[in-house]
Amino acid sequence: MDKTIRGKGIGNEIEEFCTELAKKRNCDRLEVHCHSRRIDAHRFYSRQGYTESPKYFIKMIK
Template identity: 40%
Template structure:
């Protein structure tokens, strides 16, 4: 199967990453894989921010997974830094292969390396399979989330 590399995403990775973001009923409604212009601008903003990492999981030259890891320094919890895992996506051909576990474990270890005291993530309420997956990895459903569309 080849060795897995988890590294910062580049502009060359964007077509594969955006295709993965769009490859489910929720993403299909909000992503535009045919126009990468806004994604290129977003990648520039992410790369300019030291508290952001958009990563690509690559095997044999092919992008097969992605996630975004955000570090948030704060005052609560005695000045703790927390990380947030967002936009976890696995290519359809790789689902069930253990890649999702590897990506989340990488994010948790990177959070430890960055001296975070807490790792958080959110998952749409309709993604019940994802909820079971995160719970198997030790995450607990501890909060109710709210969003305000702007």
């Protein structure tokens, strides 16, 4: 994310919109994939109430 727009509440608005949409669609969860190097994003998701689910498998194809 561009650091000049960080902290303006845009991510929060998007996350709130997605949460409300998921509720309307009777979803039981939201899941996001966030690379381990994105520490600021991890803090954001934690503040939003997300919990970490560390098991994730990737198979690279050549």
